[in-house]
Amino acid sequence: MTYDELRSKYIAYFSSQGHTHIQGKSLIPENDPTVLFTTAGMHPLVPYLLGEEHPGGKRLTNYQKCIRTGDIEEVGDPSHLTFFEMLGNWSLGDYFKEEAIKMSFEFLTSPEWLGIPIEKLGVTVFEGDQDAPRDEESAQVWRSLGIPEERIRFLPKKDNWWGPAGNTGPCGPDTEMFFDMGQEACGPDCGPGCPCGKWLEIWNDVFMMYNKNAQGKYEPLERKCVDTGMGIERTITVLNGYNSVYETEIFKPIMLAAEKATGYVYGSESEKDKSQRILCDHVRSAVMILGDPRGVSPSNLGAGYVLRRLIRRAIRHSRKLSPDHSSSLMEPISEAVIEVLSHVYPELSENRNRIAEELAREEKKFLETLQKGEQEFEKLLPNVLKNPNRIMSGRLAFKLYDTYGFPVELTEELAAEHGLKVNREEFEEAFKKHQELSRAGGEAFKGGLQDNSEMVTKYHTATHLLHAALRKVLGDHAAQKGSNITAERLRFDFSHGEAMTKEEIKAVEDLVNEQIGLDLPVTMEVMDRETAQALGALALFGEKYEDQVKVYAVGPGKDRIAKEGNVSLELCGGPHVERTGLLGKFSIQKEQSSSAGVRRIRAVLLSQ
Numbered sequence: 001m002t003y004d005e006l007r008s009k010y011i012a013y014f015s016s017q018g019h020t021h022i023q024g025k026s027l028i029p030e031n032d033p034t035v036l037f038t039t040a041g042m043h044p045l046v047p048y049l050l051g052e053e054h055p056g057g058k059r060l061t062n063y064q065k066c067i068r069t070g071d072i073e074e075v076g077d078p079s080h081l082t083f084f085e086m087l088g089n090w091s092l093g094d095y096f097k098e099e100a101i102k103m104s105f106e107f108l109t110s111p112e113w114l115g116i117p118i119e120k121l122g123v124t125v126f127e128g129d130q131d132a133p134r135d136e137e138s139a140q141v142w143r144s145l146g147i148p149e150e151r152i153r154f155l156p157k158k159d160n161w162w163g164p165a166g167n168t169g170p171c172g173p174d175t176e177m178f179f180d181m182g183q184e185a186c187g188p189d190c191g192p193g194c195p196c197g198k199w200l201e202i203w204n205d206v207f208m209m210y211n212k213n214a215q216g217k218y219e220p221l222e223r224k225c226v227d228t229g230m231g232i233e234r235t236i237t238v239l240n241g242y243n244s245v246y247e248t249e250i251f252k253p254i255m256l257a258a259e260k261a262t263g264y265v266y267g268s269e270s271e272k273d274k275s276q277r278i279l280c281d282h283v284r285s286a287v288m289i290l291g292d293p294r295g296v297s298p299s300n301l302g303a304g305y306v307l308r309r310l311i312r313r314a315i316r317h318s319r320k321l322s323p324d325h326s327s328s329l330m331e332p333i334s335e336a337v338i339e340v341l342s343h344v345y346p347e348l349s350e351n352r353n354r355i356a357e358e359l360a361r362e363e364k365k366f367l368e369t370l371q372k373g374e375q376e377f378e379k380l381l382p383n384v385l386k387n388p389n390r391i392m393s394g395r396l397a398f399k400l401y402d403t404y405g406f407p408v409e410l411t412e413e414l415a416a417e418h419g420l421k422v423n424r425e426e427f428e429e430a431f432k433k434h435q436e437l438s439r440a441g442g443e444a445f446k447g448g449l450q451d452n453s454e455m456v457t458k459y460h461t462a463t464h465l466l467h468a469a470l471r472k473v474l475g476d477h478a479a480q481k482g483s484n485i486t487a488e489r490l491r492f493d494f495s496h497g498e499a500m501t502k503e504e505i506k507a508v509e510d511l512v513n514e515q516i517g518l519d520l521p522v523t524m525e526v527m528d529r530e531t532a533q534a535l536g537a538l539a540l541f542g543e544k545y546e547d548q549v550k551v552y553a554v555g556p557g558k559d560r561i562a563k564e565g566n567v568s569l570e571l572c573g574g575p576h577v578e579r580t581g582l583l584g585k586f587s588i589q590k591e592q593s594s595s596a597g598v599r600r601i602r603a604v605l606l607s608q
C-alpha cells in the first residue's frame with residue numbers, strides 16, 4: 001500500500017463512519033505555552049476535548065504533522081522519528097471505548113481497508129492504579145473481537161496512559177495496537193508493549209476521561225472523549241513487510257540523497273548506518289519546521305533551539321559519514337524531503353528558498369562553532385581526564401555552550417568518546433540561571449497553563465479586543481503573528497515596522513478599556529469559511545481552516561455576527577467570556593521588538 005493510499009483510506013473509512021474531515025494544523029501551536037511543537041493530532045483539539053463545541057461536530061478525523069523530540073535518543077532505530085505524520089479520529093462526547101475499538105479493529109483487519117491478519121496484532125490496556133481503574137472494559141472488547149488472551153497485556157500508567165500533552169490538560173487510559181514484526185520473542189515475558197523490537201506500536205486509542213489540573217489532580221471530564229493516533233510511517237512499514245521506516249517510499253528517496261551526498265553506502269549494519277538514519281530523520285524534521293507557515297528560525301530559545309539542535313545533530317552525523325566534505329550536505333537531502341512531502345504539504349515547495357537559506361546559514365555557522373568548540377574541548381580534556389570519577393563538570397560544559405555556542409549534547413558525545421560523562425545536572429543549573437538572566441529567555445521554557453480557566457478565557461477575549469484596537473490605531477497592516485496566553489498575562493505579536501509611540505500605546509489601551517467599560521456582548525456563530533471571509537472576519541495568516549468555522553464577535557452588531565457594528569470579528573476556537581465587562585482593567589506592560597517587522601505586546605488584566 002502506498003503512502004497516499006493509506007492516508008486516503010483512513011480518511012475515507014472514518015468519513016464513512018460519520019466523521020468530519022478537518023484540517024491538520026501548524027507544527028507550531030498557536031496560543032499554547034505548554035509545548036513548543038504540535039506533538040500529536042489531539043493537540044490543536046485540546047479546547048474541544050475540554051468541552052468546547054467543534055464546528056465539525058462530535059466526530060472528527062484528519063492527518064496532522066507532529067514533532068516529538070522526547071525520544072530523540074531512540075532515533076536511528078527502525079521506528080522512532082522526530083517528525084511523523086499522525087492519522088487520527090476523535091469522538092467529542094459521542095462514542096466511547098467499545099465503538100472506538102471496534103472501528104480501529106475493522107479498519108486494521110477488514111480486507112476492504114488494511115487487511116492485516118488478526119494473528120499479527122496484539123494490544124495493551126491500562127492495568128489501573130490510584131487515579132483510574134483497571135480497563136477490563138477495553139480488554140473485553142478486544143477479546144470479543146478475537147484477540148487471544150496472551151496478546152492482550154495490562155500495563156501501568158507509564159505505558160498505557162496518554163496526556164496531557166503539556167503539564168495540564170485532557171488525558172486518560174489508552175489501548176495500544178501492535179504489529180508482530182516476526183522476530184523471536186526476547187523471553188517468556190515478551191508480548192505487546194515489549195520494547196525488544198518484536199512488537200511495533202502502530203495505533204493508540206486514548207480514552208480522555210480526566211483533566212489533569214495545575215495541582216496534578218485528575219478531575220473527571222464532564223464529557224468523555226476519544227482521541228486516537230495512527231503513525232503513518234510505521235503503518236506503511238508493516239503493511240509493506242519492511243523492517244524499518246527507512247525502507248519505505250517515504251524515506252527511500254531521502255536515504256538515497258544522503259548516500260549520494262556523503263558517499264557512504266548504506267547497509268553495513270554499522271554505527272554509520274545509524275548515523276545515516278539520524279541524518280535523514282533530522283533533516284526531514286528541520287525541513288518541516290522551516291517550511292511551516294509559522295516557520296521558526298534556528299536560535300538559542302524554545303522551538304528555535306530544538307530546530308538548531310536537530311540541524312546541528314544532523315551535521316555531526318553527516319560528518320561521521322563523510323568527514324572531509326566541503327560542499328553542503330544539507331541541501332540535496334532537504335530537496336529530497338521536499339520532493340517526497342510537498343504534494344501533501346505544499347507549504348514546503350512554497351518555502352523552498354527559505355528552507356535552503358536557513359539550512360545553509362545554520363550549517364556554515366555550526367561548522368565554525370564545531371571547529372572552535374572541538375579545539376576548546378581538546379584544551380580542557382587533559383585536566384578533565386585527571387578527574388578520577390571520569391566526570392566533566394557541568395560548568396565547563398556550560399562554558400563551551402555559553403562562550404562558543406557548543407551544544408551540551410555534543411560535549412557529551414565528545415566526552416563519551418574519551419570514556420567521560422558530563423555532569424548534566426550542574427549544566428542544567430547553570431543553563432537555568434543564564435535563562436533567568438536573559439530577558440527574553442525564560443518564558444518559552446517555563447511552560448504555563450493551557451486550560452479553560454477563567455483567567456485564560458478572559459485573556460482570550462482581551463486578545464481579540466487588543467487585535468482590533470491595534471488595527472484601529474495603527475492600521476490594518478497590524479495583523480496577528482502569534483499569541484501566547486497564560487493565566488497570568490497575554491502576549492501578542494503583530495506586524496508593524498517600528499516601535500509604537502507612547503501615545504499609540506495609550507490609545508490602544510484606552511480603546512480596549514473603553515470596550516470593557518461598555519460591557520459588550522461576546523457572541524459566537526458557526527458558519528462556512530467563505531461566509532466568514534465575506535464578513536471580513538479576521539483569520540490567522542497561513543492557518544488552514546475547516547469548511548465550517550467558529551466566528552466570535554464582540555459588540556452590539558445588529559444580527560449578532562455582522563461586519564457592521566462590531567468591535568471585533570475573528571475566526572477562533574474559543575473559549576471566550578460572555579461580556580467584556582468581566583475582563584477587569586486592561587494594561588499594556590511592555591511593547592518591544594519580536595523579530596524584523598514584528599512587535600510584541602505583553603499585557604495583563606487587573607481586577608477592578
Ligand code: SER
Pocket residue numbers: 039040041042088162204205206227228229230
Ligand atoms: N494522542 C495519542 C498519541 O499521540 C493518540 O493520538 O498517541
